[in-house]
Amino acid sequence: MRSVLFVIANLEYSGPARQLGVLATGLPRDSFHVRVAVLGGETPWATSLRRAGVAVEVLGWRRPFDAAPFLALRRLVQALRPDVLHVWGATALRAVVLTGSRAKALWVSAALSFTQPIGWMDRWLLARVGGVIAFGAAEAERYRRLGVADTRLTLVSPAIPVETSTVQPAELPGVTAADRVLLGLGPIKPHKGFHKAIWAFDILRHLYKDVHFVLVGDGPDRPRIEHFARQIGVRDHVHFLGNCIETAPLLRRSDMVWVPSLHGGGVCAALEAMAAGRPVVASRLPDLAEIVVDGETGFLVEPNDKAALARQTRLLLDDPQRRQRMGESGRQRVREHFTVHRLVEACGRRYVGD
Incomplete structure (x- = not known):
């Protein structure tokens, strides 16, 4: 029996938190004893786990200079003495390394920021981990450029479970059963591109009066987006749901999913959409191009190209059969290439030292 402690800054909706959840619940209980340490506060996903x-x-952890959570982390690691520490994100990596927390094996994932330049401390921290688990070839290449050798690098595919039971569509306030829904999955941060997407939505609203844009998640860019939507007169058709435990009913209600990232991220949102049988209109970025097959499971557009986002969305709004065909192709792609079994097996081998 191997003990594994996952450490993450928070369990709000994000790709790293979603992959952590998939692993934590998917690792076989007869071989692994799993615990999760969250530096931040309670969230619906913590309850779900x-x-x-x-x-x-x-x-x-709530304040920048609050040392108590970091000391608590050190005590927790000392008490548990895990065989494996798998750290998610740069903040959690700093907390583990700088508090002197130790384990027989230290792995890290999602340690690179899409919005902040990599500094000397990030390189120094990466040099102190036993290995890096990269979710995709594009991410692995970014680690290589920082000097992480292939011998310390494990490449895995991200995973998402495919619902096998019937999911009832969510009822959305202000949205009728006949209305059509474009869905965005958070966190709502500037680099996710949702502010720019409101421009594209405004174009579509001049053509379709029954279209709504629904945003799931929360984040620092939400007030700016709300203000902008109000300013250009589409606020009644842009809906903010906050953090949700279950996205499946929302995906069931949606007609397609937007992933308009400007710099990176959005892989998990695209995977969730495809697993639910929904086409994706996403930015043409290296990570997303590994997930979305342009013209087959959705469309890829250049980042920040508002006209292209509206144009490709219109193709799907005007053609229900194409939407269905692309959605089914996406679900099949997830079943073949992004399975939970494959992710659990790959990480499990690393945890036991194979």
């Missing part, structure tokens, strides 16, 4: 039988320790 506990319901799935995963122990979650919330350390309550």
Whole structure:
């Protein structure tokens, strides 16, 4: 039995948090004892993991110079003495390394920011981990450019479960059953491109009066987007739902999913859409191009190209059969290339030292 402790800054909706959840619930219980340490506060996903039988320790970090959560992390690691520490994100990596937390094996994922330049400390921290688990070839290449040798690098495909049971579509306030829904999955941060996407939505609203844009998640860019939507007169058709535990009913209700990232990210949102049988209109970025097959499971457009986002969306709004065909192709692609079994097997081998 190998003990694994996952450490992450928070469990709000994000790709790293989603992949952590897939692994934490997917690792076989007869071979791995899994716990999760969250530097931040309680979230719906923390509750969801506990319901799935995963122990979650919330350390309550809220202020930049609050040392108590980091000391609590050190005590937790000392008490558990895990065989494996798998750290998610640069903040969690700093916390683990700088508090002197130790384990027989230290792995890191999602340690590179899409919005901040890589500094000397990031390189220094990466040099102190036993290995890096990269979710995709584009991410692996970014680590190589920082000097991470192939011997310390493990390439895996991200994963998402495909629903096998019937999911009832969500009821959305202000949206009738006949209306059409474009869905965006957070977090709502500037580099996710949702502010720019409102421009594209405004174009579409002049053509389709029954279209709504629904945003799931929260983040620092939400007030700016709300203000802009109000300013250009589309606020009644742009809906903010905040953080949600279950995205499946929302995906079931949607007609397609937008992933308009400007610099990176959005892989998990694209995968969730495809697993739910929904076409994706996403930015043509290296990570997303590994997921979305242009013209087959959705469309790829240049980042920040508002006209192209509206144009490709219109092709799908005008052609229900194409939407269905692309959605089914996306679901099949997830079943073939992005399975939970494959991710769990690949990471499990690393955790036991193979």
